Each structure stands twice: as structure tokens, then as C-alpha cells.
Amino acid sequence: MAGLGGRAVAVRQPLARNPGLNLLVNLTLREVRAQYKRTVLGRIWSLVNPLATLAIYAVVFGFLFRAEPPVGRNSGLHSFVLWMACGLIPWMFLSNAIVQGMGALQANSGLLTKVYFPRHVLVTATVLGLATTFLTELTVLMAVLIFAGDWRVLLYLPVLLVIVLLNVAFALGIALALSIAVAYFTDVQHLWGLVNQVWFYMSGILFPITIIAAGQQAIDRRGWPIPLLAVFEGNPAYQFNEAYRAVLYDAAFPSASTWLSILVWTVGALLVGALIFRRFEARVVEEL
Amino acid sequence: MSGLSAIEVKGVSKTFRIYRDRNRSLKATILSGRRGRYEDFYALRDVTLDIPAGKTFGLLGNNGSGKSTLLKCIAQILKPNSGSITHRGRMAAMLEVGSGFHPELSGRENVYLNGAILGMSKAEVDRKFDSIVDFSGVEQFIDQPVKNYSSGMYVRLGFSVSIHVEPDILLVDEVLAVGDMSFQEKCAAKFAELRRDGRTVVVVSHAIEQMRTFCDEAAWLRHGELMAAGKARDIINDYADQAHNVQQPHQGVHEVAPPKEAPEVPSEDQTRGRFGSGEATIDRIELLNPGGRDVRQVRTGETLTIRMHFTCHQSISDPVFTFSIEHDSGFVVWGHNTLQSDLEPSGVALGPGSIDLVIPSLPLRPGAFTLGAGISADRNARTVDTLPRAVTFAVATGQPLESVGVTVMHSRFENLVSGGR
Numbered sequence: 211m212a213g214l215g216g217r218a219v220a221v222r223q224p225l226a227r228n229p230g231l232n233l234l235v236n237l238t239l240r241e242v243r244a245q246y247k248r249t250v251l252g253r254i255w256s257l258v259n260p261l262a263t264l265a266i267y268a269v270v271f272g273f274l275f276r277a278e279p280p281v282g283r284n285s286g287l288h289s290f291v292l293w294m295a296c297g298l299i300p301w302m303f304l305s306n307a308i309v310q311g312m313g314a315l316q317a318n319s320g321l322l323t324k325v326y327f328p329r330h331v332l333v334t335a336t337v338l339g340l341a342t343t344f345l346t347e348l349t350v351l352m353a354v355l356i357f358a359g360d361w362r363v364l365l366y367l368p369v370l371l372v373i374v375l376l377n378v379a380f381a382l383g384i385a386l387a388l389s390i391a392v393a394y395f396t397d398v399q400h401l402w403g404l405v406n407q408v409w410f411y412m413s414g415i416l417f418p419i420t421i422i423a424a425g426q427q428a429i430d431r432r433g434w435p436i437p438l439l440a441v442f443e444g445n446p447a448y449q450f451n452e453a454y455r456a457v458l459y460d461a462a463f464p465s466a467s468t469w470l471s472i473l474v475w476t477v478g479a480l481l482v483g484a485l486i487f488r489r490f491e492a493r494v495v496e497e498l
Numbered sequence: 499m500s501g502l503s504a505i506e507v508k509g510v511s512k513t514f515r516i517y518r519d520r521n522r523s524l525k526a527t528i529l530s531g532r533r534g535r536y537e538d539f540y541a542l543r544d545v546t547l548d549i550p551a552g553k554t555f556g557l558l559g560n561n562g563s564g565k566s567t568l569l570k571c572i573a574q575i576l577k578p579n580s581g582s583i584t585h586r587g588r589m590a591a592m593l594e595v596g597s598g599f600h601p602e603l604s605g606r607e608n609v610y611l612n613g614a615i616l617g618m619s620k621a622e623v624d625r626k627f628d629s630i631v632d633f634s635g636v637e638q639f640i641d642q643p644v645k646n647y648s649s650g651m652y653v654r655l656g657f658s659v660s661i662h663v664e665p666d667i668l669l670v671d672e673v674l675a676v677g678d679m680s681f682q683e684k685c686a687a688k689f690a691e692l693r694r695d696g697r698t699v700v701v702v703s704h705a706i707e708q709m710r711t712f713c714d715e716a717a718w719l720r721h722g723e724l725m726a727a728g729k730a731r732d733i734i735n736d737y738a739d740q741a742h743n744v745q746q747p748h749q750g751v752h753e754v755a756p757p758k759e760a761p762e763v764p765s766e767d768q769t770r771g772r773f774g775s776g777e778a779t780i781d782r783i784e785l786l787n788p789g790g791r792d793v794r795q796v797r798t799g800e801t802l803t804i805r806m807h808f809t810c811h812q813s814i815s816d817p818v819f820t821f822s823i824e825h826d827s828g829f830v831v832w833g834h835n836t837l838q839s840d841l842e843p844s845g846v847a848l849g850p851g852s853i854d855l856v857i858p859s860l861p862l863r864p865g866a867f868t869l870g871a872g873i874s875a876d877r878n879a880r881t882v883d884t885l886p887r888a889v890t891f892a893v894a895t896g897q898p899l900e901s902v903g904v905t906v907m908h909s910r911f912e913n914l915v916s917g918g919r
């Protein structure tokens with residue numbers, strides 16, 4: 211009997227690490243596997259959706275509005291569709307990860323009230339599940355880019371993966387914080403829908419920042435104190451967008467300021483998200 | 499009792515907020531400047547409890563007594579407001595089997611998923627997979643999505659995963675009654691195995707009779723406070739008396755003499771635990787020996803007639819009369835009711851009445867026994883009057899004379915073969 215205490219310590223160490231990771235893997239697999247079950251096209255749906263969105267924007271902005279895409283620095287690409295895809299696909303991941311991540315606790319309330327496990331795993335698994343879809347989309351995009359432009363985009367694959375990693379962490383931080391907010395106030399979810407739309411147009415996905423710079427000049431001439439350009443440039447989604455486009459569209463290294471910005475935003479979001487989650491996770495079960 | 503406890507609960511209180519008008523919207527919260535008015539409701543109040551290692555421990559209490567809250571606090575699902583709970587060893591909770599199953603995924607995928615939720619590593623599930631599937635009895639369907647499972651299969655698979663976690667401490671909430679008879683027997687065997695292996699099991703249940711045979715020790719909670727803790731038999735008896743007395747005051751508007759004032763049931767002891775709706779009351783129980791005398795001591799092998807005298811105050815339909823005999827140790831030796839007999843009355847008329855049960859040759863060995871009696875209505879759907887301990891009686895030595903135990907079997911030895919011939 212005296213050995214029981216000692217055994218508990220010995221047993222708990224490997225258990226604490228291994229099953230936690232195992233749980234994360236299994237829940238992520240659940241998200242991925244269950245997502246397109248009972249559909250005829252199955253996983254192809256995860257590509258159909260972004261493709262359709264891409265096609266709509268390409269027709270409206272590229273063809274009807276005749277938006278002028280920049281020329282890729284190293285790749286020499288000059289295509290509005292590809293330029294937009296390099297921003298839109300990462301944006302769709304970010305937006306979906308936050309929306310679904312923040313609803314993860316509510317979606318699994320049955321589980322939360324019956325079993326104990328680290329609660330953050332539910333949010334993390336949702337974000338990671340979407341990240342796998344995102345990686346598939348990126349792979350297809352890379353193939354198209356190589357075909358349409360330059361193979362050298364492959365050289366930047368490691369850089370791309372670092373950016374994806376930061377992007378996932380950033381999305382996770384925000385999803386963690388918002389998942390708590392949603393548990394306490396259901397209408398945060400609806401409010402976020404609004405924020406999300408504004409954010410989309412603030413991230414320069416459909417038009418290059420030169421348009422905003424021109425807009426800023428017009429504002430300045432009238433003497434209005436609206437720092438439109440500064441807000442744009444401070445926007446983390448815009449900075450991630452810049453990073454993705456540098457690597458994918460330009461086949462170039464993102465600028466130092468972009469790196470600094472996304473790094474600071476990621477660390478900040480993750481820190482705040484984790485702190486809020488830790489502070490409130492114990493009581494969240496009662497609120498659901 | 500070994501001194502070591504598996505779980506130590508020290509001064510634990512848990513409150514829930516009961517909102518009178520809860521603001522779940524931001525607008526309302528901002529306008530009123532707060533998240534709604536609420537009162538704190540104490541689900542647990544300063545509970546201190548040691549659950550010894552290697553025992554099966556029952557938590558008893560009425561609905562809303564806080565027993566499930568306590569179990570959830572132990573399982574770390576809820577966080578107490580004050581106090582601490584510590585436990586030694588790996589813990590797994592079976593608060594709802596199959597929670598976390600995804601209906602679209604196959605049984606196989608769900609076993610791995612559920613195993614991970616319960617804290618098993620992949621290697622561990624790999625190792626136990628065959629045993630899990632075997633125990634659940636759903637081999638044929640293991641690669642089908644679980645949404646196609648019958649509810650029984652679903653629960654069996656969930657239970658099987660839970661029980662294969664092989665924790666040092668297992669927390670169980672009302673899930674003992676799952677599956678069909680043969681699966682329940684398997685479960686009982688598995689719990690017995692857990693106990694043999696020196697694992698601690700904490701059970702919350704309403705099934706008192708099951709708890710009686712199942713638990714070594716128990717605690718009884720009422721309105722969030724610990725009433726008593728100790729040997730299961732004592733605690734369960736106390737709890738059963740209290741619980742039934744709480745139900746007792748259910749009497750209609752019709753004029754019925756309360757059972758306690760019924761003329762010929764004077765003893766306080768005999769009415770302990772009495773409950774029922776009261777359309778009819780049991781007045782008196784007679785144990786008639788072969789000579790027709792009402793006695794409290796009978797002999798093994800004698801013919802015994804048990805006669806229940808009752809008064810019917812309001813007509814009842816499809817009545818069922820029940821007798822049971824409990825051994826001094828608390829073990830129910832036998833029970834029988836008219837529903838399973840040749841005599842199935844469709845009703846009883848107003849006024850006094852009686853019914854006999856004849857035991858041709860009493861198969862009990864010497865010892866002390868308690869007779870319970872009851873009347874229920876509508877084919878056992880509703881209890882009219884029940885006296886769980888109506889009469890205590892002694893069995894004295896008679897014929898046949900067998901060696902030990904509770905019953906005699908009219909057995910005989912024969913055909914001794916020795917020396918090879």
C-alpha cells in the first residue's frame with residue numbers, strides 16, 4: 211500500500227504528456243474525418259468551396275472591375291486570380307478557424323460535462339483540423355503556381371511552413387479567447403460575423419494596398435483625421451497576407467517589418483488567448 | 499480499514515448560480531451593468547470525506563442532494579468554490595458511457611477516440627482493442643458508423659471502452675444498469691475483478707438493492723451536506739428509512755387513517771421504512787404454524803402460512819401482493835408476488851381483507867429473518883403500502899438438518915465408492 215503514492219507519481223508523468231497529445235490527434239482526426247462524411251464528393255468539397263469563392267471574386271474584380279494585379283517580383287507572375295488566391299485562401303483559413311474554434315466548446319458541451327480532459331484541446335483540435343484542409347489547399351495552389359510561373363517558389367517552402375505555423379497559432383489564440391466569450395455571451399458569435407466582414411475588407415485581399423494609399427491621400431487632402439493606411443498596416447491579417455504573397459506570388463522572402471508584425475501579433479494573441487482561457491475554463495462548464 | 503485513502507475530500511463547497519433573469523446577451527448586460535440577478539445555491543456545503551483505497555464506495559442521496567455534483571468535483575469536471583480534493587493514482591470517470599462518440603465515425607474509430615478522451619495512449623488502445631470489442635459484443639459491426647448501432651450496442655461499446663481504462667480509481671454514475679442481462683452479468687464480473695485488483699470504485703446510484711451487494715462503504719448526502727459515512731450496510735439502511743419516510747406523506751384527500759395509526763401495527767420498528775400511496779393499508783401479518791397459531795419462531799421443514807390482513811380504503815385495480823424474506827445480514831433470500839403466481843386478482847373491494855401465502859416446507863436453516871410485505875396497484879406500477887420490515891422471526895432447528903448456510907436443499911449423500919470398487 212505504501213507503494214501506491216510513489217506509483218501514482220511514476221504513472222502520471224508519461225500519461226500526462228502522451229495521452230494529451232493522443233487526445234489532440236484523435237480529436238483532430240475526428241474533425242477531419244467527420245467533416246465530409248455522407249457527402250458524394252467527400253474531401254473534394256474542401257477544394258470546391260474556395261475555388262468557387264475564388265471564381266466569383268475573379269469575375270467581379272478581375273474581369274468586371276478590371277483590377278490590375280502587381281507583377282510578381284521573382285516569379286514574374288501577372289495574374290489577378292493567382293494574386294488574389296494567395297491572399298484569399300489563407301484568409302479563409304483564418305476566418306473559419308476563428309469562427310469554428312470559438313464554437314468548439316458549445317459544440318462539445320455534452321463531452322465537457324461528462325469527462326475531464328484539458329478543455330483547450332477541443333478548440334485546438336478544431337483549429338488544427340481546419341489547418342489540415344488549409345495545407346491541402348496550399349498544396350494545390352503551389353502546384354498551380356509552379357505550373358503558371360516559376361518552380362523557385364518551392365525553395366521558399368520552409369519559409370511558407372513557418373508562416374503557416376504562426377498563422378495557426380495566431381488563429382488559435384483568438385479562438386481560445388473568443389470561445390470563452392461565446393460561452394458567457396451567445397451573441398458574441400453574431401457580433402463576430404460583422405467584425406469578420408469588416409476585417410476581410412481591411413486586409414487587402416481583393417485589392418492591393420496602393421488603392422488604400424491613394425485613398426489615404428484623398429483623406430489627408432480634406433484634412434480628416436482618419437489614419438486608414440496605418441490601420442491597414444497594423445492589421446495582423448493584412449500582414450499575414452503580405453507574408454503569404456511575398457512567398458507564394460513573388461517567390462521572395464517577406465520583409466523584416468512583416469516578420470516582426472506577424473511575430474508580435476502571434477505571440478500576443480496566443481498569450482492573451484491562453485491567459486483568458488486559463489482564467490475562465492474551470493467555470494465554463496457551468497455556463498454552457 | 500487500511501489507513502490509506504484513495505480520495506481525500508476536504509471541506510468542499512460548491513455553489514451554482516441560480517439566475518432569476520439571466521443576461522445572455524451583451525446588450526442586456528451592458529444596459530443593466532451586470533450579468534443578471536442570481537442567488538447562490540449550495541450544491542455541496544463543507545463536505546469532508548475520505549474514500550479508502552481498494553474499496554467500492556457508494557454515494558447515496560435523493561435527487562438534488564449533491565451526490566452527482568460531488569462526483570463531478572472529484573472527476574475535476576466541476577471546480578469547487580472552496581476546499582480541496584486530492585486523489586492518488588489514475589482516475590477515470592464513467593458519468594455517461596459513449597459520450598464523445600461521433601455518430602458518423604465507425605465503431606473502430608470511436609474506440610480510439612473515446613480511449614483518447616478517457617486518457618489512454620494509442621499503444622494502450624492498440625493493446626486492448628480486441629478485448630474491448632470482445633467485451634462489447636459488437637464485433638460484426640465494428641467498422642460500421644455508430645449511428646447505425648442500436649442504443650444497446652452503443653452503450654455496450656462505450657461501457658467497454660470505459661472499463662478498459664483500468665484506472666486506480668473509477669467513478670461511476672448510474673451506469674450499472676446498461677445492456678441486457680448477460681451484459682450486466684459481464685459488468686458485475688468486471689467490477690468484481692476491479693475490486694479484487696485492489697482498485698477503488700466510487701458509485702452514485704439510486705438502485706439501493708444493487709448498492710447493498712455492491713458497496714463496502716458508503717456516504718449519504720442530503721441537501722449538499724454529508725449526513726453519514728461508514729459501512730455500506732448501516733448507511734444504506736439508514737438512508738432507505740429516511741428516503742421512504744420522505745415519500746410517505748403522499749396521502750389523498752379521502753379520509754384514510756394514516757398507516758401509523760392503523761390499529762394493529764403498533765410497533766415503531768415494524769413501520770420503519772413504510773411507504774406507499776395509502777389506498778389500502780396492511781394492518782397485520784400473521785405467521786401461522788401447522789397448528790394455526792400466530793408465532794414468531796418456526797422450524798426448518800415446517801409448513802408455514804403467511805397471512806396478510808389489510809384494509810382497503812379506496813378500491814384499487816390489478817393489485818399485486820408481495821412478500822419477501824431478508825436474512826439478518828441484509829441479503830434478500832427470497833421474494834414472491836401474485837403477479838408471478840396463479841392468483842391474479844383484478845381488484846379488491848373496500849373494507850378489510852386478507853391473503854395467504856403457503857410455504858409447504860420451509861427451506862430456511864436456523865437464523866434470524868425479516869419478512870417484508872407490500873401491496874401495489876396497476877400491475878406493480880404504483881406502491882400502495884409497503885412494510886419492508888414487517889415481521890422479524892427466527893427459524894429453529896427442524897428437518898432436514900443440513901450443515902451450514904441459509905437454506906436447506908433436502909440433499910443426500912450416496913454412492914460412496916472407495917477402494918476402487
